[in-house]
Amino acid sequence: MQKTIHYPGRRTADAGRKKKKMGRVIIIEDRCKGCGFCIANCPRQVLSVSTAFNKKGYHPPEVVQPAECVNCHFCEILCPDFAIYSIDADDFGG
Secondary structure (H helix, E strand, O other): OOOOOOOOOOOOOOOOOOOOOOEEEEEOHHHOOOOOHHHHHOOOOOEEEOOOOOOOOOOOEEEOOHHHOOOOOHHHHHOOOOOEEEEEHHHHOO
C-alpha cells in the first residue's frame, strides 16, 4: 500500500473556491442580420433584441445583463455573420 505524502503549504481562506469567470460581450451591430441565434441560445440570458435598427435594417442584440456573462463564447460560435464575440472581463479592465 502506498503512503500519501502531505506537503506543507499556505492555505488561504478561499482555498477550494473558484473565482467566478466573467466575460464581456462585444456586438458589431452593422454585421448583424438579426437571426437571434445568440439571444435564443445564451445559457445565462445575457442578450435581448434591441429596439434600434442597424444599417441593414435589422434589430441587433443588446446586452441586458452584463454581470451574468461567463465568457462561454457560445454566442460567437453560433453567429453566422461573426457579429458577436466575448472576451475575458479582466482583459477589458473590468
